[in-house]
Every structure is written in C-alpha cells, then in structure tokens.
Amino acid sequence: MLANATRSRTELYLIGSSVSELRGSKLPSLRMALGFFLHLHLELNETIRHSSAAAVTELAKFWRKARIPMRDHQNCQTKLEQAFEEWRLLKKNKARKSSTQQAREAAFVSRLEDLFDIAHADALNTMSIQEDKDFLLAQREKGRRGSMVSVDETLACKEKRVSEREQQTLKRRQQTENIQQIEASTAELTTSGSEISAAEDVDSEGAVGGSRTQKRKGGRKAVVTPELAAALDRTKVSDRKAVFVIAETAKSLGMTIDQLALNRDSVRRLRAKHRIHSSASIRAKFQSDVPFVVHWDGKLIPDLIGKEKVDCLPVLVSGKEVLQLLTVAKLPSGTGEAQASAVFGAIEDWGIPGNI
Structure with missing residues (x-):
C-alpha cells in the first residue's frame, strides 16, 4: 500500500516518470525532453525559463554528437515550453471524460516516443556527410530507427585540423587589418604634419636643418556653436558621441580634424558655456x-x-x-x-x- 502511494506521487500524468539524466544512443524523444524538463521544474523547483534553458543545453549534447545543426537556443526553449504548456492544459482537464479530451490525450501520448526535433530548418542542405543525413531522417520516423555509435576519430581529427586552419586564417586576417589601420594612421599624421608652415619649422630650432623635437600643437578651432549645442541637447547626444559625430561630419566635409579643438572635455565645456549664455540672454530679454x-x-x-x-x-x-x-x-x-x-x-x- 505504501509503495503504491509513493509511486503515485512520482508518476507524471501521461508521461510516466521524470528523468534526472539524459542517456541513450538515439536523439532524445519528446518523453525524454519533457521528463527532464519536469524533473528540473517540479522536483528541483526551478523556473520554467531556467528549466527549459538547462534542458536544451543537455539536449544539445546529443545533437552535437550526431553532428546535426540545431535551431537557435532560444527557439529550442520556446518549442520545449510549448510542449510543456500542452501537457499542462491536458493535465488541468484530466477529470473530463469527453471524447475531445480523450482524443487530445491519445494524440499527445502517440507523439511521446517521437523525436523531439530541434534540427535547423536547413540542416539537410548544410550537412555534407550522407550518413548523418540518413541518420536524421531515420530518427524522424516512428520508433526513431538507428542509433549513434562511438565518435569517428578520423573525422574528429579532420574537423579539428579544419578548425585550426580557420582560426589561423582569422588571426592572419586580423593582423593584416591591424597593420593597415596603423599604416593609415601614420599616413594621416604625415599628411597633417606636412601642413605645418615652414615658419613653425624654423621656430622650433631657430634655423633650417636643426633638430625638430617640438610637439605638434592640437587644433584651436572650436566647432561647438550655440546652435549646435542646442541641437545636441535636444537630441540627447552625449559628449562622447558628439565627438564622434562631429569628427565624421568634418571628415565628410573635407576638413582636417587636427585643426579642430575636438575632444570630450572641450565639447562638454562648450556645451555648458553655451547653456549659461543662452539662459542669461533669455533673462536679459525678459520684460518683468x-x-x-x-x-x-x-x-x-x-x-x-x-x-x-x-x-x-x-x-x-x-x-x-x-x-x-x-x-x-x-x-x-x-x-x-x-x-x-x-x-x-x-x-x-x-x-x-x-x-x-
């Protein structure tokens, strides 16, 4: 009597019992996916969202082992939560004995041993190995025909070499881009330096041909006008973002940025200065x-x-x-x-x- 009472508390409606660990040589079925989800949600008292995330993480291990592309993790969670909601509604109405309720229960039970399919929509087209394609098609049949064997060491080594080559290619590409950026910056500085007048070159040492160790001075032309400051305030543009926008605008107009007093501190000071002047002007014109x-x-x-x-x-x-x-x-x-x-x-x- 006690054993029957204990079993009734651990049994899950229509599913059987919960699953605390996913095992097997096939891709997980709907019963396995829901059983593991309900173990996390009902027995470990995890939230629905956390339970679905943890369950999809475990399911993904089987799909990666089978080398079958999956859907996005978020979409997999949504599909599992929809299956849980379907089960919850059936359980809520389990006391009803109508033909509709019985038909829905029978349809749900008939799908429990089917594949919980979270393969990518374009998986069969992106997979290159025919054996993997055949396995996915077989798993989608009733009874999930076929099983996974041990890892193909030859294929694993080949994929590892391909991955290493891709990483090396990416690293070389990043190094090339960094070199190009440095060269572009050097060219820009050289161009800006050539615009300094000959008089300034002479003043640095007092004679032509002397050592030119004087640092190039920053720009002195202010670009934040009262109207521009008001526009930046109205559009809620931060000082840091304003520097970026103004710099790119100046470049598009053919201006040399080195001639401008353009940095975050100068923009902040000018915006504050213009606000004070604008406020004082409004008060001065006010008829009291x-x-x-x-x-x-x-x-x-x-x-x-x-x-x-x-x-x-x-x-x-x-x-x-x-x-x-x-x-x-x-x-x-x-x-x-x-x-x-x-x-x-x-x-x-x-x-x-x-x-x-």
Missing part, C-alpha cells in the same frame, strides 16, 4: 515690468538622463505681449505641496513675486 498670470501643469515624462518617467512641472507666466517659460521643475513627488514649492521657487528665482 508688467503684471503676470502664472500657469503650471504637472506631467509624467521620460527623464532627460534616463529611461524612467519622472514628475515634471512646467511653470509659465503670461502678460501683455509676454509669454515666458520659467522652468520645468523635476518634482520629488506629485503632491500639491511639492508643486506649490516649485512654482514659488521659480517666481522668486526670476525676481517677479510682486508682478503676479
């Missing part, structure tokens, strides 16, 4: 000698320096021929007290509390 009406409206919008949404409060004033945005305050919360503090702070910052 007329009565104003204050307007504000809180909004949840994406943060300028992140992807999360934050409470922002645009504050505007309007009067005779005047419409001015004072601030877009980032609030710690959307409460009325926080909004009131932000509105009053903006009015005081602009020095117009007596005009409201």
Whole structure:
C-alpha cells in the first residue's frame, strides 16, 4: 500500500516518470525532453525559463554528437515550453471524460516516443556527410530507427585540423587589418604634419636643418556653436558621441580634424558655456515690468538622463505681449505641496513675486 502511494506521487500524468539524466544512443524523444524538463521544474523547483534553458543545453549534447545543426537556443526553449504548456492544459482537464479530451490525450501520448526535433530548418542542405543525413531522417520516423555509435576519430581529427586552419586564417586576417589601420594612421599624421608652415619649422630650432623635437600643437578651432549645442541637447547626444559625430561630419566635409579643438572635455565645456549664455540672454530679454498670470501643469515624462518617467512641472507666466517659460521643475513627488514649492521657487528665482 505504501509503495503504491509513493509511486503515485512520482508518476507524471501521461508521461510516466521524470528523468534526472539524459542517456541513450538515439536523439532524445519528446518523453525524454519533457521528463527532464519536469524533473528540473517540479522536483528541483526551478523556473520554467531556467528549466527549459538547462534542458536544451543537455539536449544539445546529443545533437552535437550526431553532428546535426540545431535551431537557435532560444527557439529550442520556446518549442520545449510549448510542449510543456500542452501537457499542462491536458493535465488541468484530466477529470473530463469527453471524447475531445480523450482524443487530445491519445494524440499527445502517440507523439511521446517521437523525436523531439530541434534540427535547423536547413540542416539537410548544410550537412555534407550522407550518413548523418540518413541518420536524421531515420530518427524522424516512428520508433526513431538507428542509433549513434562511438565518435569517428578520423573525422574528429579532420574537423579539428579544419578548425585550426580557420582560426589561423582569422588571426592572419586580423593582423593584416591591424597593420593597415596603423599604416593609415601614420599616413594621416604625415599628411597633417606636412601642413605645418615652414615658419613653425624654423621656430622650433631657430634655423633650417636643426633638430625638430617640438610637439605638434592640437587644433584651436572650436566647432561647438550655440546652435549646435542646442541641437545636441535636444537630441540627447552625449559628449562622447558628439565627438564622434562631429569628427565624421568634418571628415565628410573635407576638413582636417587636427585643426579642430575636438575632444570630450572641450565639447562638454562648450556645451555648458553655451547653456549659461543662452539662459542669461533669455533673462536679459525678459520684460518683468508688467503684471503676470502664472500657469503650471504637472506631467509624467521620460527623464532627460534616463529611461524612467519622472514628475515634471512646467511653470509659465503670461502678460501683455509676454509669454515666458520659467522652468520645468523635476518634482520629488506629485503632491500639491511639492508643486506649490516649485512654482514659488521659480517666481522668486526670476525676481517677479510682486508682478503676479
């Protein structure tokens, strides 16, 4: 009686028992794949996603041994999870005795010993060995005819030599590309150096033919204008990315980058400088000698320096021929007290509390 009760707790509906290890000389069947998945999910309490990933990793060992190309790992997981969902729905309705339920159970059971096929869609065309193709076709038949034997040592050595040759070829190609990049950089520096005036060459030593050990100075031409700084701010381009974009744009226009003051620090300083000047210009043009009406409206919008949404409060004033945005305050919360503090702070910052 006790033995029967224990067996009933370990038995899996329609499948039989779980599988804690995949073994055999055939490619795994649907019963083996689901049995191993359910062992991880139900007995070891792993998540569905983790269980499917671990199960596909074990299944892949058999397919690699058979030298048959597989689908993408993600697609294999999806197929296994779909099979699990089908089994779960059948189990959920197992108390029903309708003809539909019985037909679905019978169809599911009839597929349990079939191959859990995760071969690549173009596997038969990409495989070069006919014996491997025949094995895959036989495994797709009912009963999964055929089996895998020990590793073909001759073929394994041949594949190892091919892999080593491919790695050596890739290494040589990378070395060639590195040499070409160095030569291109050297040529660019040489071209830039030839543009230095003869007067500068003479000044380095005071006479022609002297030792020219003076270092070439960097560019001095600033390229970040107020309009460009505003465009970079509006499009949320970082300082580092701005350097790359400006450099490539200058090259496409035929300019020499060495003449430009172009680096991350200079771009950051100029952008900050232009923001300060722009703010000061707006305040200087603001007419603060007329009565104003204050307007504000809180909004949840994406943060300028992140992807999360934050409470922002645009504050505007309007009067005779005047419409001015004072601030877009980032609030710690959307409460009325926080909004009131932000509105009053903006009015005081602009020095117009007596005009409201």
